[in-house]
Amino acid sequence: MxxxxxxxxxxxxxxxxxxxxxxxxxxxxxxxxxxxxxxxxxxxxxxxxxxxxxxxxxxxxxxxxxxxxxxxxxxxxxxxxxxxxxxxxxxxxxxxxxxxxxxxxxxxxxxxxxxxxxxxxxxxxxxxxxxxxxxxxxxxxxxxxxxxxxxxxxxxxxxxxxxxxxxxxxxxxxxxxxxxxxxxxxxxxxxxxxxRGLAACQIDVRTANSDLHSGLYGGAVPNAIHALVELLDTLHSKDGTITVDGFYDNIEGLSAEERKAYAELQHDDKAYQASLALTALHGEPGYSTLERLWTRPTLEINGIYGGFQGEGTKTVIPNEAHAKITCRLVPNQNPEDILNKIKAHVEAHTPTGAKVTFTPMDSGHxxxxxxxxxxxxxxxxxxxxxxxxxxxxxxxxxxxxxxxxxxxxxxxxxxxxxxxxxxxxxxxxxxxxxxxxxxxxxxxxxxxxxxxxxxxxxxxx
Amino acid sequence: MxxxxxxxxxxxxxxxxxxxxxxxxxxxxxxxxxxxxxxxxxxxxxxxxxxxxxxxxxxxxxxxxxxxxxxxxxxxxxxxxxxxxxxxxxxxxxxxxxxxxxxxxxxxxxxxxxxxxxxxxxxxxxxxxxxxxxxxxxxxxxxxxxxxxxxxxxxxxxxxxxxxxxxxxxxxxxxxxxxxxxxxxxxxxxxxxxxRGLAACQIDVRTANSDLHSGLYGGAVPNAIHALVELLDTLHSKDGTITVDGFYDNIEGLSAEERKAYAELQHDDKAYQASLALTALHGEPGYSTLERLWTRPTLEINGIYGGFQGEGTKTVIPNEAHAKITCRLVPNQNPEDILNKIKAHVEAHTPTGAKVTFTPMDSGHxxxxxxxxxxxxxxxxxxxxxxxxxxxxxxxxxxxxxxxxxxxxxxxxxxxxxxxxxxxxxxxxxxxxxxxxxxxxxxxxxxxxxxxxxxxxxxxx
Missing domain, CATH: 3.40.630.10 (Zn peptidases)
Structure with missing residues (x-):
């Protein structure tokens, strides 16, 4: 050596x-x-x-x-x-x-x-x-x-x-x-x-056949961003739990041994929060930070875009809005199955006046x-x-x-x-x-x- | 002549x-x-x-x-x-x-x-x-x-x-x-x-001090897009009513005479919807399309952006997300007052772990x-x-x-x-x-x- x-x-x-x-x-x-x-x-x-x-x-x-x-x-x-x-x-x-x-x-x-x-x-x-x-x-x-x-x-x-x-x-x-x-x-x-595994998808919302003037049409027609926001907000409860039907199915609970081993690693939540300059940590209730990170699945919106993004204001009702999503998966979750469940959720929660396209993307076990x-x-x-x-x-x-x-x-x-x-x-x-x-x-x-x-x-x- | x-x-x-x-x-x-x-x-x-x-x-x-x-x-x-x-x-x-x-x-x-x-x-x-x-x-x-x-x-x-x-x-x-x-x-x-008058603003959400890897941090930290979506979704009820406290204060109801005059204009909702290729019209309950357009106020998200917007996927937890909003106002609504009410709403509904900045912009009576x-x-x-x-x-x-x-x-x-x-x-x-x-x-x-x-x-x- x-x-x-x-x-x-x-x-x-x-x-x-x-x-x-x-x-x-x-x-x-x-x-x-x-x-x-x-x-x-x-x-x-x-x-x-x-x-x-x-x-x-x-x-x-x-x-x-x-x-x-x-x-x-x-x-x-x-x-x-x-x-x-x-x-x-x-x-x-x-x-x-x-x-x-x-x-x-x-x-x-x-x-x-x-x-x-x-x-x-x-x-x-x-x-x-x-x-x-x-x-x-x-x-x-x-x-x-x-x-x-x-x-x-x-x-x-x-x-x-x-x-x-x-x-x-x-x-x-x-x-x-x-x-x-x-x-x-x-x-x-x-x-x-x-x-953890991975399951990715994209959600595209469309409303009218063109962007519309917010003065002339505002109040009477759907807005693609409103529809996307309404749809995306149904994916989690306020406390961070994922609300897609069946998302947590088949996941094995943590053994007492594992919980003990992770607790012994003495993760410092305060220092972790401070190092990220966060006002609070946020995650699924009932789990410690290491348990959330290593043993629980996630559904994260990685990107969102629609309408006017330039300087100043633009009085437009956008007719398109988009979101990119990836899930982190844990043992006994199958990426294809999870994407199908998200798709079903999206279809069940499509807002009034919106057309929603769901596109599955990358996945990994x-x-x-x-x-x-x-x-x-x-x-x-x-x-x-x-x-x-x-x-x-x-x-x-x-x-x-x-x-x-x-x-x-x-x-x-x-x-x-x-x-x-x-x-x-x-x-x-x-x-x-x-x-x-x-x-x-x-x-x-x-x-x-x-x-x-x-x-x-x-x-x- | x-x-x-x-x-x-x-x-x-x-x-x-x-x-x-x-x-x-x-x-x-x-x-x-x-x-x-x-x-x-x-x-x-x-x-x-x-x-x-x-x-x-x-x-x-x-x-x-x-x-x-x-x-x-x-x-x-x-x-x-x-x-x-x-x-x-x-x-x-x-x-x-x-x-x-x-x-x-x-x-x-x-x-x-x-x-x-x-x-x-x-x-x-x-x-x-x-x-x-x-x-x-x-x-x-x-x-x-x-x-x-x-x-x-x-x-x-x-x-x-x-x-x-x-x-x-x-x-x-x-x-x-x-x-x-x-x-x-x-x-x-x-x-x-x-x-109608106008009141515009921008909402900026920030979470961690940097974008974070969704595998390493996902499940334990707030996501700026989730926070923005949660916040924006509190601005309207599902039926299209604006839920900002006091937003509709002081607005005069429509007179029977006005309602009759607008009804006589025989607005064709079916043709209007078809011309915009919409699956449904959407607006405040209890008002006709012309009443919504001419006599009722609106709150429209004109633009939204945050995180990854490129081709493919990026497994990121974004630490910034942004929305641009304009309201259309009707008589007896004051733009400054309305912006203050939206600001108060935003402050009262700031999600866990998010820092929200509210910036008032253009306005008109x-x-x-x-x-x-x-x-x-x-x-x-x-x-x-x-x-x-x-x-x-x-x-x-x-x-x-x-x-x-x-x-x-x-x-x-x-x-x-x-x-x-x-x-x-x-x-x-x-x-x-x-x-x-x-x-x-x-x-x-x-x-x-x-x-x-x-x-x-x-x-x-």
Whole structure:
């Protein structure tokens, strides 16, 4: 380990330079104008993998944004790990709130600021560099490695499932390893063993065949914004409970053991509220903050728009209004079923004079891992090696639809080793990634890869 | 009259060419990027008035967009008419719904299509041309004329009141004449004797200090869009009644006589609904469509925005959401009082975890004219001369704040002779103005100006 760690120190500046080059590519998968940037980011990965010493590096077509594959398969009899990551990033708007431009990475206070720094280019890059270090120092890897770095994670991994099905043999492995989750805190590494799923939709309301003058028509005709507001306000009760019929069906209650474990993490609601400058926290009654975040589903309106948005006033009765919605799902909730229930709710609550269109969009299943698996237990030891503290076992409120995809397709454990922090503004302006976790994370990963073959007895595979 | 009408026929093509030149100037008063266009439109008016034979034409500063003044005061002992109009126009968005660009006027099917064609460049232009015709044919006018053509009507005439107060002597007159209202139908001229007032505001909701990731925070923190939706949905009951405390205070009920007069106009609700492609009309219970439009107040959300509005999905919990609102007011409602009541409502209904800012904006008082005044009765005769049918006496749902300003400042009657039609899409894409009403309207105005001195006995002034 000493030689490895010295190697990582010597190459640190060079590694950061390469990461900055990658972060400079605005690979926003949601926006079609960035299509060629997304591909450029894929080519960067292919090149980085080849340079690191991997073979068969290939940008593979999926029907959407491509997947980058590479492998190193010269450890016969040893386990094969499939490393998953994504090179696409969230849209960067609102741009005016960024202190430095989202695609001009800058290091300040030992943090690297850029869209994608924390989610997920930084952590993905660390796997490449940890394995490259082992290859350079040892001349070989102690196990077999395959990479699957995709470009559609931020838009629901629309093509990945069919793509993996089609190339099932090429991607076959004993274990999937992903770094796209967060640690519990800067000094508290954690192993995430549960993720929420996702179900997205759009609601479009239309009324008259044209915008209308509010003086001439006001009082006698429906207003699309009024209709949308009335409709959206039926989705939650005032206390935060989701009122879509059947939304909570089949969700298992929390065990006393889980409630106890989460309570022991001593989440500080006051500090949490203060850090977000909120006048109050708000969520489903009867659950603590961690329970709400990790074990309860949500229905969030992510965007709303209609009518006049410019300076001043415009006396118009808008004939169109729109809302974008995503739900976070927990085990036993099925995205298709949830979208159907929302659709039925929307149809049952369509206001007078409005025509409502419901469009289902991305979806992903929730996931719960077998957390007593040796590959998951080893992850805890790896963190302890690099951070000097015991890793906590947690769940997470976010969604990685592919986790469920890998689980369903390959029937193998998915290990989630996160290095991001919750306050690193991924999906918001001023996204950043801590270089403390970049450095310690590289050591954690080196330890993990070196010890995995011994931890995994043939029976546990 | 014959010579006048022949003159108007001969000059028709030339008049339309001039009007098209004026309509080509995007004088959008609400948008600061069009400031110089607004001034260009004022200079056009100054030039058109001078060419027509008026004197002292001047672009006068107001602190906002300028007012254009001109006069012809060579009829001592005769009444003085102040002609009011406006050269500013509504914003043209959404641009993609225009069949031809809003500022590239086009004549199709005897309609002129352009932003401002009907509201209010077309009708304002007709006054200039009717009086120019009389000057050319008779060599003089039968009465004194002053023009007050402003550039802030579409943004609530913010500076006009103080401006007129400051130049009270210059603008003093016996009568104000305005063409900025609509006729009841293409073959049914009408004299409008009542207008609704206006009260505008903006509501801004803020929650956390940044947009948040819906996976990591979803379920535990407030969402600014949810808060805005919850707040806005408290402004109306489901049936369309406004639920702001005290909103309807002091409004006089409709007299049996008025209800009968409006019922006799036989408004066709079915055809009205069909023409707007609506699945239902929607408004305050207990009132007919005309009663709702002319005699009842409204509260309309004109615009709403917050969070992600791009393609695809973005799993964000927005920390800001915004709404723009305007109310139409009826006699005995005071704009400041109504805005205070909405503010109090907003404060009383602020949802958990939200910070709400209320910003009052434009306002204007409602107006009811003395409709037995001879200058108003003569207007009916002028329409009968040009259209061959009796003019109806109506009220209108729109607002012209300056009508109340003129009424309060000069204590003189305001005569509203409209030539627009309700389906001419002012304030919406594809605004147009009927050239039938352009032609007949010019004749109506010539008749009116020629006969006004006789109709107005010294006692009636």
């Amino acid at each position: 000493k030689a490895l760690e010295r190697h990582l120190e010597e190459r640190r500046a060079q590694h950061l330079e390469q990461l900055i080059e990658w972060l400079s590519i605005p690979s926003v998968s949601a926006l079609s104008e960035h299509k060629s940037d997304v591909r450029r980011a894929a080519l960067f990965v292919q090149n980085a993998l080849t340079t690191a010493g991997f073979e068969h590096a290939e940008v593979m077509e999926t029907g959407g944004h491509p997947v980058v594959y590479a492998d190193w398969l010269h450890a016969p009899g040893k386990p094969t790990v499939l490393v998953y990551g994504h090179y696409d990033v969230q849209p960067a708007d609102p741009l005016h709130l960024w202190e430095t431009p989202p695609f001009e990475p800058q290091i300040r206070d030992n943090q690297i600021y850029a869209r994608g720094a924390s989610d997920d280019k930084g952590p993905t890059f660390m796997h490449i560099k940890a394995l490259e270090a082992i290859l350079r120092i040892d001349g070989h890897l102690p196990l077999n490695i395959k990479f699957c770095i995709e470009g559609e994670e931020e838009v629901g991994s629309a093509h990945l499932s069919a793509f993996l099905e089609q190339h099932k043999t090429r991607f076959a492995a004993d274990l999937v390893l992903i770094s796209d989750t967060t640690m519990l805190g800067p000094d508290q590494p954690s192993i995430c063993y549960g993720l 929730p996931y719960l891992a077998p957390y007593d698996h040796p590959a998951i237990q080893l992850a805890a030891n790896a963190y302890t090696h690099a951070y000097g503290v015991k890793a906590a076992f947690t769940r997470m409120g976010g969604s990685i639809p592919v986790v469920e995809t890998f689980s369903q397709l390959f029937h193998i454990p998915v290990v989630l080793m996160g290095f991001g922090l919750n306050d690193e503004n991924f999906h918001a302006p001023n996204e950043h990634f801590s270089l403390v976790n970049f450095d310690k994370g590289l050591r954690t990963l080196c330890y993990y890869y070196k010890h995995l073959p011994d931890a995994l007895s043939p029976q546990s595979l | 014959k010579a006048l009408e022949r003159h108007l026929e001969e000059r028709r093509a030339q008049h339309l060419e001039q009007l098209i030149e004026w309509l080509s100037i995007p004088s959008v008063s609400a948008l600061s990027e069009h400031k110089s266009d607004v001034r260009r439109a004022a200079l056009f008016v100054q030039n058109a008035l001078t060419t027509a034979g008026f004197e002292h034409a001047e672009v006068m500063e107001t602190g906002g967009h300028p007012v254009v003044y001109a006069d012809w005061l060579h009829a001592p002992g005769k009444p003085t008419v102040l002609v009011y109009g406006h050269y500013d126009v509504q914003p043209a968005d959404p641009l993609h719904l225009w069949e031809t660009p809003p500022f590239e006027p086009q004549i199709r099917d005897n309609q002129i299509y352009a932003r401002g064609a009907s509201d209010d460049k077309g009708p304002t232009f007709m006054h200039i041309k009717a009086l120019e015709a009389i000057l050319r044919i008779d060599g003089h006018l039968p009465l004194n004329i002053k023009f007050c053509i402003e550039g802030e009507e579409e943004v609530g005439s913010a500076h006009l009141s103080a401006f007129l107060e400051q130049h009270k002597t210059r603008f003093a007159a016996d009568l104000v004449l305005i063409s900025d209202t609509t006729m009841l139908g293409p073959d049914q001229p009408s004299i409008c004797y009542g207008l 409602p107006y009811l004219a003395p409709y037995d005044h001879p200058a108003i009765q003569l207007a009916a005769n002028a329409y009968t001369h040009a259209y061959g049918v009796k003019a109806a006496f109506t009220r209108m749902g729109g607002s012209i704040p300056v009508v109340e300003t003129f009424s309060q400042l000069f204590h003189i009657p305001v005569v509203l002779m409209g030539f627009g039609l309700n389906d001419e899409n002012f304030h919406a894409p594809n605004e147009h103005f009927s050239l039938v009403n352009f032609d007949k309207g010019l004749r109506t105005l010539c008749y009116y100006y020629k006969h006004l001195p006789d109709a107005l006995s010294p006692q009636s002034l």
